[in-house]
Amino acid sequence: MSPPAASQRYPSPSQPSGKSEVTDLKSQLRQLAGSRAPGVDDSKRDLFKKVISYMTIGIDVSSVFGEMVMCSATSDIVLKKMCYLYVGNYAKGNPDLSLLTINFLQRDCKDEDPMIRGLALRSLCSLRVPNLVEYLVGPLGSGLKDNNSYVRTIAVTGVLKLYHISASTCIDADFPAMLKSLMLHDSDSQVVANCLSALQEIWSLEASHSEEACREKESLLSKPVIYYFLNRIKEFNEWAQCLILELAVKYVPSDSNDIFDIMNLLEDRLQHANGAVVLATVKVFLQLTLSMTDVHQQVYERIKSPLLTLVSSGSPEQSYAILSHLHLLVVRAPFIFASDYKHFYCQYNEPSYVKKLKLEMLTAVANESNTYEIVTELCEYAANVDIAIARESIRAVGKIALQQYDVNAIVDRLLQFLEMEKDYVTAETLVLVKDLLRKYPQWSHDCISVVGGISSKNVQEPKAKAALIWMLGEYAQDMSDAPYILENLIENWEEEHSAEVRLHLLTAAMKCFFKRPPETQKALGIALAAGIADFHQDVHDRALFYYRVLQYDVHVAERVVSPPKQAVSVFADTQSSEIKDRIFDEFNSLSVIYQKPSYMFTDKEHRGPFEFSDELGNISITPEASSDIVPAQQFEANDKDLLLSTDEKDDHKGISNNNGSAYTAPSYENSSNITSQLQELAISGPATSSTTPQSSFGFDDLFGLGLSTAPAPTSSPPLLKLNPRATLDPGAFQQKWRQLPISLTQECSVNPQGIAALTVPQSLIKHMQSHSIHCIASGGQSPNFKFFFFAQKESEPSNYLTECIINTSSAKAQIKVKADEQSTSQAFTTVFETALSKFGMP
Amino acid sequence: MMISQFFVLSQRGDNIVFRDYRAEVPKGSTETFFRKVKFWKEDGNAEAPPIFNVDGVNYFHVKVVGLYFVATSRVNVSPSLVLELLQRIARVIKDYLGVLNEDSFRKNFVLVYELLDEVIDFGYVQTTSTEVLKSYVFNEPIVIAPARLQPIDPAAIFTQGAKRMPGTAVTKSVVANEPGGRRREEIFVDIIEKISVTFSSSGYILTSEIDGTIQMKSYLSGNPEIRLALNEDLNIGRGGRSVYDYRSSSGSGVILDDCNFHESVRLDSFDSDRTLSLVPPDGEFPVMNYRMTQEFKPPFHVNTLIEEAGRLKAEVIIKIRAEFPSDIIANTITVQMPLPNYTSRASFELEPGAAGQKTDFKETSKMLAWSLKKIVGGAEHTLRAKLTFSQEFHGNITKEAGPVSMTFTIPMYNVSKLQVKYLQIAKKSSSYNPYRWVRYVTQANSYVARI
Structure with missing residues (x-):
């Protein structure tokens, strides 16, 4: 409370700075303590209020502790409440004082008014004084059995408070068992709810050292x-x-x-x-x-x-929380929300944190049918007064351009941005045009003519400047001024503060030199000299390297600096799919808001009930996988790949007609094989060996029959036998795929016969099955096919999961293997590759 | 769902109420929170999001009548649960105090603590029902004089223009006794619709949405059952398909995209006769929230023109026309338009005889602002502004200015045509005839015309 406001309220004209007022209060309270005069409770109320208000401002009124306790011998519940509030605040700091209160609180716990019994019990348990726990057990025990539900509700939470003060006292008094019985039998819903939260907290804390608690926790x-x-x-x-x-x-x-x-x-x-x-x-x-x-x-x-x-x-804050969750779902399954894109348009008065989310959602849902409208809308925002949002909008347009096949119209829009002649718009656009050119070199002609018209003086932001310089170097042959613009920039080397820009200048000068040597030679010389003298280590090193490699052989230098480029097909996602899946698993928690899994922002002891779901709720987690945080980089696969087609799918009217009002089993029971409607992603059911497992090319021939299946701890690849009748349901597969780290990544060639046979992807599935490697999902279209396989050891239920991406144009297969038993994954990979190499052979 | 602390801070960062439930957050959390919110500068956002994390402590806040309602937690709780709770705590306190502001808080802090102790115990939510809390809370509120009512109070929206009900009634405490002794038996049902419309530069509607709430506040004693009948031609949902698939106005009746209900509402006969029945708990609560994208007639038509008028000059003409019946009056209308950032001066010309209108050019934000006290249905108003630029403009001037945005309140008018056909209160005796107030209001949420 602010001092001025406080001084208005009290007759004392001075600031309530402390001492004199407190002494004053003390004597007044003392006078009233013994008084039986009528109306004394009202005077006490006024005094109590003063004490509490001082306490809230932060003035130390602990010295009136004794008087407060004396005064609270009353039946006036308002007074009692204020006294409890006071006692709760000071007891922890003054354990000696709180002994005083124990007596009267214990007495109040037996009061005939259930209100007072409850309140006293709550205050008693809130004292948080370790050496007083012995006084809690009795009142708590009778509180749990009280015939009034208000008292029981408080007693249940009281047990939890006791647990936090002294776990052993709480367990020894057998309180958890009493709570469990109350939880299952009490008639009052709040008592039951409090039992549930108390037991969840107690048992998950106990579970680390008590098997019984572990079992109890699971029994919930x-x-x-x-x-x-x-x-x-x-x-x-x-x-x-x-x-x-x-x-x-x-x-x-x-x-x-x-x-x-x-x-x-x-x-x-x-x-x-x-x-x-x-x-x-x-x-x-x-x-x-x-x-x-x-x-x-x-x-x-x-x-x-x-x-x-x-x-x-609801309020903007509540909307934000919901929108963050919607954002997560939209990014996971954009095609489901593709027709709802208008809901993600920004309103001018929304806070920027909301707009930012919406822009990302618009980017995610953009597809062939709505891109035109979305981009038109985004272009409106680019002229927005809010510069941060204008920038985000331009970036969004760029991202959409990068994820679309038909970027024709978008490129035009981007180029129009450059004509707006706003610094920040130009800056953002340049960065995007650069990325676009890396993916779609065919647009270079249109882009270069516009970019060439930009005066480098108007570009100040390092990122944008670097992008412009990159383009000057890369397209030096198409931009007549390129060497001269670069020369200009190099002459101002000293004024260029950003190391990133200077690095780009060096490289661009090199590239330009290879394309137009006579015009660039001088500038390159200056750049290399300036670079070698540069105080920035990276710039210095790069300049020196260029200088030396040029000295060694100009042609080698050209091959190093300016090799023929392949267009970038996909830009790396900033967040790994593993992290995204973790966040999805932590739906309805802060992880969604922060867009980070909880281990990144909570300390271990505070992870709370959400985390033990990982250990408990899921069936097939190995202990290591849940307790150790595996670095995100190890994971790349995504259960979304399995779940939902990433291509948009417009036609689910059959589903929506159901209106979701009732989820009836029959219609899905038929699909226990999960024969997916998705055309792009054919999921075959739990594979059984219905097709004849002919092992014509079986590895039997390779390894011989009678050999041990146990993994040999030697460096030579151990031998492995697989179960031809292995089964794994898709759910378990997804879960495993998500939780296991990648044990092996391999690239291998596929023989031409195999590539030819892949015109019917089913043939590979059959082929692999004949080698006891079963397909669980497949998809893709020429030239990229993606398969998920699994296999099981013959002798034990140890699984191998494999993702196999085959590119038919390069005739290469990329294989990622995850295994329950890491040590045998190499052996499995060998088996897999051998099987794959035989694909297409007669 | 464990909350460590709850506190309320004033706009200046003063501690108004502070409660620590679990003693697990280090001291100084109120200062940490306030500094962070005041000087937010992260990821390019100008304002702090409602949830952020500082040193392992999660801070949640909602702003209500200029006050920060804040909770802290160390665990990974459900964010909407905490934000919903904060909003609900604000509502419960308002139910008790009648008026929610810094002053009423300070006068009633003991009562507020009493409430807080019953709402949350050891970080777990116990109840937020004003009704249930009544039996645990004993302090009498000290009610602030209605004269000190701040205009931000939502009750204020009904008091201007329409003189049909006492504005102070909604600011009564649920527990305080009235000076006259007996309390007045009355019930308020407010249909509040917030509309969002975006017009393209050619005047065609790009998006439109109505977000409505049926808000109830009951001062009826003895908790009688209430039946609330809505339009019979009310339809909900569009078969799960996107609403934008068939945006034709051919369908008659009111079609809601979706709605949700307060937990006290029973929907037994809703499907057959569109009647909601409920025993209203004490205090203010939303009976039903609904969302609608069915086409409707926007209440205002906005026409904007910006034209070059010489080398360093341009002229802006904004015309607004009220498209609602003449017995309806809109009030507190504001029109805003960002001007090119090289605008140095703007001079305004209102229509002859204009009353209750104000114009302004905010130099720092380059914003044109035009406010009108009221607009009668059917009327049209025009503003002309002459702009002077400090530098020559290039390119397209319409890309440098706009869009035009409007805010307004239209009492006793709702665009969705959703109606409360009748409000039936189960009678206790033949003489029992409480006051029933059914009020409609339409407000602009985001009303934007691009140029």
């Missing part, structure tokens, strides 16, 4: 407990509903009927006005259907509308 996720909660979810208030939904997320359903039962139970939660309830429900739906491609997609369709409604109702 048993089918009866989950259904006990889900069946009566409407009896709970909205906050407790969120708690239950968070629990349900971790539940592993037994079969598809189980999944549909839960979804039908929770369907109407999607209509709740509380965004937290809706998001928690959405998470349950998404997680439950992870292994059911069709239904998963149907869930996306179903949740779209409620989420959009939540975005547009």
Whole structure:
């Protein structure tokens, strides 16, 4: 509270700086303490209020502790409450003082008014004084058995507080067991909800050193407990509903009927006005259907509308939280949202953090049918008063251009940006034009003529300047002025502050020199001299290197600096798909807001209930995978590749007609084989050896029959036998693919017969199956085909997962192998490659 | 869902209320938060997002009537849960205090602490129901005089123009007794629609959306059941397909894209006769939120022209026409337009006899601002502005200026045509006839005309 405001309220004209006022209060309280006069409670109230208000401002009023406790011997509940507030604030700092209060709080715990019993118990447990825990056990025990639900509610949380002060006292008093019994039997929903949150916290903390707690923690996720909660979810208030939904997320359903039962139970939660309830429900739906491609997609369709409604109702802050989640879904499955792009248009009065999200969403959903409108809209923002957003919009246009096949119109728009003659617009555009040229060299003619018209004086931002210089070097033969512009820039070497720009200048001068030697020679000389004298290490090194390589052999230098370039087909994603999947798994948490998995921003002890889902809720995680954070770079695969086609798919009317109101099992039970409707991505069901596993080219011939399958710890490739009847359902495959690190990456050639046979991709699947390597998903079209295979050891359920990308034009296959047993992955890869090399052979 | 602390800060960063639930966040979190919000400069954003992390502590905040409602947490909680909770705490406190502002907080901080202790225990949400809290909360609110009501209070939107109900009624506390002794039995149902429209430069509608809320505030004693009947021709959803697929106005009736309901609402007969039944809890709450992209007639037509008028001069003409019936009056209209950034001066010319209009050129932001106290339905108003530039412009002047944006409030008017046909209160006795206020209002959310 601000001092001026405070001084207005009190008769004392001075600032409430402390001492005299406190002494004053102390004597007044003392006078009232023993008084039985009528109206004394009112005077006490006024004094108490003063004490509390001092306390809030930060004035130390701990010296009136004794008087406050004396005065609180009253039946006036308002006074009691203020006293509890005061005591709670000072007890921890003054353990001696709090002994004083124990007595009267304990007495109040037996008061006939349940309000006072509850309040006293809460205050008692909030003292947070370790040496007083012995006084808590009794009142807590009777509080849990109190016939008033308010007292029980408080007692349950009190147990949790006790646990945090002294875990052993809490466990020794057998409180967790009492909570569990209350949780399953109490008639009051808030008591039940508090039991659930207390037990979750206690058991997950205990689980690290107690097997029993581990079991108890898992028992919360048993089918009866989950259904006990889900069946009566409407009896709970909205906050407790969120708690239950968070629990349900971790539940592993037994079969598809189980999944549909839960979804039908929770369907109407999607209509709740509380965004937290809706998001928690959405998470349950998404997680439950992870292994059911069709239904998963149907869930996306179903949740779209409620989420959009939540975005547009509620405060800007709430919209932001919902929009961040929508953003995640849009980026994951852009084709589902492609027709909703207008919802992601920015409004002029939205905060920039919202606009930024929307721009990214617009970029993600752009496809052939809506690009024109989206880009038109983005171009409007480029003239926006908000410069940061204008820049983002231009970048968005560029990103769309890079992800489209038909960029004709977009290039024109970008070039129009350059005509706007705004510094920041020009700067952003130059960077984009450079990237575009790297991907689509065929546009160089149009771009270069416009870029050539830009005066380098108007380009100041290092990134843009570097882009311009790169173009000058790269296209020196097409831009008549290139050597002279470069020369100009080189002459001003001293004034160029950015090392990045100077590095580019060196390289551009070299490139230009190879193309137009007479015109550039002088400038290159100056550049190399300036570069070698440069104080920046990288610039110095590069200049020296160029100088020496030129001295050695000019032709070698040209091959090094200016080799023929291949167009970049895909720019690297800034975030690995593994990280994206982790964030998706942590849906409805801060990970989505920060766009980082939780391990990047929380300390271990505070990860809370979300993280133990990793250890518990999922079936097939090896302990190492969940506890150790595997560096993101190791992962590249993405379960999204399996789940949803990345190509857009317009035709799911059959799904949307269902309107999602009821999730009926039959229509999907038929598809237990998950015969996907997706044309691009044919997923074959759990592979059984229905086709004859002819091992005509079996590795038997290669390795001989009677050899041991155990991996030999020698350097020679161990021998491996695979189970021809291996099975793995797609869900388990996805989960494994996500969790296992890549153990091997290999590139190998595919023989021409094989490439020819790939005109029918099915033939490869059959071929590999004959080698006991089963296909779980495949897709792609010429020249790139992608297959996911799995195989199992014959003797034990140890799995090998493989991603195989075959490029028919280069006749190369890229293989990524993940294995339960890392040590045998090399052996498996050998088997795989051998099998692949025989593909197409008669 | 563990919250470590909850606090309320004033606009100047003063601590108004502070509660620590779990003692796990280091001291000084209020200062850390305020500094971060005040001087936000990250990832190119000008303002702090509602959620950020500093040294492992997550800060969540919502701004309500200029105050920061803040929660901190160390665990990876559900962000919408915390933000929703903060908003709800603000609402509960307003229900109790009648008016929410710094002053009412300071006068009632003991009551506020009392509420906070029951809303959150050890970081876990217990209840945010004004109704439930009534039985745990004993302090009497000290009600601030309505005269000190700040204009930002949402209740204010109904008081201007339409004199149909007492504006102060909505600022009553749910628990405070009125000076006259008995409380007045009354119930307020507000249909608030926020509209967003974007017009292309040729005047055609690019996007339009209505975000509506049926807000209820009940002062009825004894919690009688209420039936709220909406239009019979109300339809919800469009078969899951994108709403933009068939944007024709051919369909009759009101078609909502989607809606959601307060948990007290029962929808037993909603499908058959579009009736919602509920026992309204105390305090203010949204009965139903809805979203609509069905075509509607925008209340204002905006026409803007910007033309060069010499080497260093240009002229702007903005024309707005009210497209609603003449018995409806819009109020607090503002029109804004960014001008080319080399504009050095603007002189304005209003139509002859214009009253209650103000014009301004904000030099630093190069913004043209025109405000009108009210506009009667059917009327048209024009503003002419002569601009002087400090340098010669090149290229297309329309790319340097605009778009024109408007804000307005139109009481007793709703564009969606969604209506409360009747409001039935279960009678306790034949003489029981509480006041029922059903009010409509349309507000601009984002109303933009490109030039």
